[in-house]
Amino acid sequence: xxxxxxxxxxxxxxxxxxxxxxxxxxxxxxxxxxxxxxxxxxxxxxxxxxxxxxxxxxxxxxxxxxxxxxxxxxxxxxxxxxxxxxxxxxxxxxxxxxxxxxxxxxxxxxxxxxxxxxxxxxxxxxxxxxxxxxxxxxxxxxxxxxxxxxxxxxxxxxxxxxxxxxxxxxxxxxxxxxxxxxxxxxxxxxxxxxxxxxxxxxxxxxxxxxxxxxxxxxxxxxxxxxxxxxxxxxxxxxxxxxxxxxxxxxxxxxxxxxxxxxxxxxxxxxxxxxxxxxxxxxxxxxxxxxxxxxxxxxxxxxxxxxxxxxxxxxxxxxxxxxxxxxxxxxxxxxxxxxxxxxxxxxxxxxxxxxxxxxxxxxxxxxxxxxxxxxxxxxxxxxxxxxxxxxxxxxxxxxxxxxxxxxxxxxxxxxxxxxxxxxxxxxxxxxxxxxxxxxxxxxxxxxxxxxxxxxxxxxxxxxxxxxxxxxxxxxxxxxxxxxxxxxxxxxxxxxxxxxxxxxxxxxxxxxxxxxxxxxxxxxxxxxxxxxxxxxxxxxxxxxxxxxxxxxxxxxxxxxxxxxxxxxxxxxxxxxxxxxxxxxxxxxxxxxxxxxxxxxxxxxxxxxxxxxxxxxxxxxxxxxxxxxxxxx
Ligand SMILES: Nc1ncnc2c1ncn2[C@@H]1O[C@H](COP(=O)(O)OP(=O)(O)OP(=O)(O)O)[C@@H](O)[C@H]1O
Numbered sequence: 077x078x079x080x081x082x083x084x085x086x087x088x089x090x091x092x093x094x095x096x097x098x099x100x101x102x103x104x105x106x107x108x109x110x111x112x113x114x115x116x117x118x119x120x121x122x123x124x125x126x127x128x129x130x131x132x133x134x135x136x137x138x139x140x141x142x143x144x145x146x147x148x149x150x151x152x153x154x155x156x157x158x159x160x161x162x163x164x165x166x167x168x169x170x171x172x173x174x175x176x177x178x179x180x181x182x183x184x185x186x187x188x189x190x191x192x193x194x195x196x197x198x199x200x201x202x203x204x205x206x207x208x209x210x211x212x213x214x215x216x217x218x219x220x221x222x223x224x225x226x227x228x229x230x231x232x233x234x235x236x237x238x239x240x241x242x243x244x245x246x247x248x249x250x251x252x253x254x255x256x257x258x259x260x261x262x263x264x265x266x267x268x269x270x271x272x273x274x275x276x277x278x279x280x281x282x283x284x285x286x287x288x289x290x291x292x293x294x295x296x297x298x299x300x301x302x303x304x305x306x307x308x309x310x311x312x313x314x315x316x317x318x319x320x321x322x323x324x325x326x327x328x329x330x331x332x333x334x335x336x337x338x339x340x341x342x343x344x345x346x347x348x349x350x351x352x353x354x355x356x357x358x359x360x361x362x363x364x365x366x367x368x369x370x371x372x373x374x375x376x377x378x379x380x381x382x383x384x385x386x387x388x389x390x391x392x393x394x395x396x397x398x399x400x401x402x403x404x405x406x407x408x409x410x411x412x413x414x415x416x417x418x419x420x421x422x423x424x425x426x427x428x429x430x431x432x433x434x435x436x437x438x439x440x441x442x443x444x445x446x447x448x449x450x451x452x453x454x455x456x457x458x459x460x461x462x463x464x465x466x467x468x469x470x471x472x473x474x475x476x477x478x479x480x481x482x483x484x485x486x487x488x489x490x491x492x493x494x495x496x497x498x499x500x501x502x503x504x505x506x507x508x509x510x511x512x513x514x515x516x517x518x519x520x521x522x523x524x525x526x527x528x529x530x531x532x533x534x535x536x537x538x539x540x541x542x543x544x545x546x547x548x549x550x551x552x553x554x555x556x557x558x559x560x561x562x563x564x565x566x567x568x569x570x571x572x573x574x575x576x577x578x579x580x581x582x583x584x585x586x587x588x589x590x591x592x593x594x595x596x597x598x599x600x601x602x603x604x605x606x607x608x609x610x611x612x613x614x615x616x617x618x619x620x621x622x623x624x625x626x627x628x629x630x631x632x633x634x635x636x637x638x639x640x641x642x643x644x645x646x647x648x649x650x651x652x653x654x655x656x657x658x659x660x661x662x663x664x665x666x667x668x669x670x671x672x673x674x675x676x677x678x679x680x681x682x683x684x685x686x687x688x689x690x691x692x693x694x695x696x697x698x699x700x701x702x703x704x705x706x
Contacts (some may be wrong), residue, residue: 091342097335104151116145127318135318137310147324152305155332157218157296158284164222165229165283166276172226174260177241180306181431188234194227202227207295214303221286225279232275236268244467245475245483247428248538251465252487253456262486266477271405281336282482288329304329310492363595374545374578375402375425378439382417382424384432386650391434394649395420396602399675402546407579408574409589409610410625412599413646418582422548422598425457426463443545456683458676459490464539464577466532466549467569474523478533480507481519487541506537510567529560537568543575550582565592584593584622586613588630595681598624601657608682617678617689620658625694658688664688 112303120140127135134143172191176184194202206220233532240246241264249263290296290310291305304325310320375556382395384491395417402408410418424435427447440448443462447455467473474483483505488494494502500519507515510533523531532552539547549568553561569592572579581590589596598606606618616622624640644661647653655672668687675683 088342090338094335094338094342096254096329098339099334101151101332103157104148104376105155108148109152112145112149114563115142117141118549125314125317128245130385133321134324135275137321143307143311143318143321143324146302147304150303150307150325151328151332153297154284154287154305154329155526157303158213158280158287158332158427158608159253161218161221161225161283164219165279166272168223168226169229170233170265170272172230174237175266176258177237177264178256178648191227191230191234195231197227199228199282200286202288203290204295207290209446212298214297214301215288217358218286220290221283224286225283229272229275229279232271233268236271237264240264240267243393244469244473248467248473248535250428250456250467251426251473252538253490254486255456255490259488261480262642263313263475267475270343274340277340277343281333281340284336285329285333288325296589317562368496372402372404372407373401373441375400375423375580376439376441377401377425377437380421380424380440381435382420382429383434383436384430391651394602396649396652397603398599398604400492400597400604402578402580404545405572405576406595407569407581407593409586410582411579411584411586411589411596411598413642415646415649417586417598417601417602417649422580426548428463429649431560448701457491461542462545464536464542464547466535466539466547466552468554471523471528471531474531476523476582478522478527479522482535484538484541487538491542502541503537503570504682505530506540507534509540510534510537510571512537525612527560529563532560532564533567536564540571540575544577547572547577547579548582549579551584552581553588554583561588567644568592585628586624587675596621601652602649603685604659605658605686606682606684608679608684612679612682614694615682615691616689616694617681617682617684618658618686619662619688619690620666620701621684622690622694642657664690 119140120136122127123132123136123140125136125138126132126140132142132144135146136142137146172187173273175187179187187600187660202224203220206223210216237260246259246263249259254263282699287296287303288305288308291303292309294309297303297306305323308322308329311318311320311325315322367684377398377400380395380398380400381393383391385391386392394415398417398421400408400410400421410421412418420433421427423429424433424437425440425442425447427435429435435448436648439447445454454677481500481503484506485494485496485499488499489496492499503513504519506519511531512518512533518526518530518534523534526534535552536547547568552568553564565588568579569695571577572695579592581589581592586596586598590613590647593610595605595607595609596613598618600620606616606621608616608621613621613625616625620642627641642661647657647660653660654672656662656665659669666688669688673685673687675685678684678689
């Protein structure tokens with residue numbers, strides 16, 4: 077939480093009153109035992125079990141001790157024990173909450189299931205159970221209350237970790253080779269801190285009440301020590317003689333409990349909007365079709381498949397036998413409608429596919445290394461130094477709680493064990509390379525202080541912190557306006573020319589691909605349906621490629637007429653037609669299309685998976701598509 081948010085929480089009248097009460101209680105907890113400690117222990121045989129008098133405003137207990145002094149002095153013990161229990165609860169909850177992210181899939185699931193089971197038990201029952209297990213007394217009660225609250229706190233941590241770990245900056249950190257514990261400490265926990273702080277504050281109120289309850293039942297603090305719960309229990313025995321003896325500790329418990337809970341609620345109101353973040357689909361690169369493989373291939377995938385367990389049993393294959401070769405220094409565009417499997421192919425290549433995905437390939441090599449079947453550390457080493465990723469949404473691509481310079485520097489610090497200063501110097505240098513103005517100053521800023529285009533440049537700079545052989549950019553310009561789009565595309569082109577890295581650009585927009593790439597790979601329903609040089613787009617053979625091209629507007633497009641669209645919708649991966657998946661939307665389809673066509677040469681460097689490849693040149697303004705490249 078930032079200082080502004082604390083201020084906003086305190087400006088809220090309820091928050092201000094709650095905070096004021098807590099300050100008062102904290103002062104009491106410190107000074108009361110010093111000032112009134114002896115007086116609270118002093119017995120007065122002449123004033124046993126008295127009601128309110130001028131000497132003892134709240135009366136005395138059975139030994140003639142002053143109730144008011146005892147209630148004031150008990151503040152320290154009551155608050156201390158409640159805070160200790162809260163600390164145990166938060167600590168145990170954090171460990172249980174992040175364990176699934178640290179452990180393997182199976183052990184992680186076991187922890188999650190255990191936490192879910194524990195959450196199903198009422199907290200008070202658990203506390204009573206643990207109190208009996210750990211033994212009667214303050215120590216047992218602290219452990220009991222702390223551990224009883226841990227499962228629900230762990231659930232909160234798990235939910236928030238799961239929400240944040242789907243964001244691009246976490247995928248970026250993984251690709252950069254950040255180790256698991258560092259990933260959790262630097263990227264996950266700082267971004268879920270707000271809901272955790274809120275919950276811990278509310279928990280402290282609950283712990284206070286629970287402690288009073290256990291002491292009241294005789295399971296908590298034991299004589300001669302005393303807390304509010306114990307005083308409440310003693311006072312209740314004589315409630316008809318002196319009601320104040322029971323009311324005073326009761327009121328103290330309620331006020332302190334309310335102060336914690338209301339402060340938590342006020343903070344929640346201020347930060348709540350930001351506490352739950354939407355999961356953004358991560359993004360990345362390569363894709364499909366077999367190209368002439370050579371020894372200079374920086375990416376070679378053959379028959380790459382990604383499968384997910386289907387809800388009704390069996391598997392669906394959103395990526396179904398993709399073959400793709402990218403040569404050193406080459407720029408390849410992967411296009412296709414939403415859901416065609418572009419991003420998933422990229423994720424699979426980068427070993428970032430979701431946990432539930434099953435990735436297989438006849439061959440998968442990235443920069444000369446086969447990542448499939450390797451350990452996480454080896455893959456991190458490979459990806460962190462040789463592959464750079466540029467993600468779709470520049471806002472979610474960076475960790476919002478880290479300065480840009482530090483995030484860039486992390487790549488070098490992890491891989492080259494460089495010190496903080498030289499790593500930051502390199503980050504500034506790379507920001508300058510991607511033409512971020514005043515890079516020294518900008519490196520010390522947070523992502524939200526950057527404009528969208530600048531963030532995307534910084535993302536490219538991050539990829540350049542090492543010397544990548546392959547840059548994968550998944551829809552890098554979708555979230556940007558047209559002018560900035562052009563700048564980012566030009567930057568990618570310049571970077572590619574300067575570093576000699578190969579670029580895989582994923583886009584649903586064939587015009588964007590046409591402007592940057594040398595070769596285009598067209599995907600449809602998890603398959604590669606055509607691959608061809610950009611210069612040959614005017615002779616595209618597959619009806620789907622032609623339909624994509626026909627839907628690109630140019631300056632000559634009649635604005636009065638609706639834009640050309642492709643009729644129908646792509647098939648669901650779980651319900652793909654036999655044979656050519658595009659057949660139901662294709663005007664040339666016939667019976668032969670019931671058998672799946674494989675990629676076959678239809679021209680120089682051009683291959684299409686179609687039984688009826690088109691040979692007529694397309695009547696389209698190619699400049700609109702290729703920016704004059706063709
Ligand atoms: N975790 C998942 N579990 C099950 N199916 C998934 C999962 N992730 C993706 N898919 C499915 O895989 C298919 C391809 O998704 P992918 O994100 O690769 O498409 P895309 O071509 O990149 O589309 P877009 O341009 O919209 O990002 C989709 O049908 C999607 O529903």
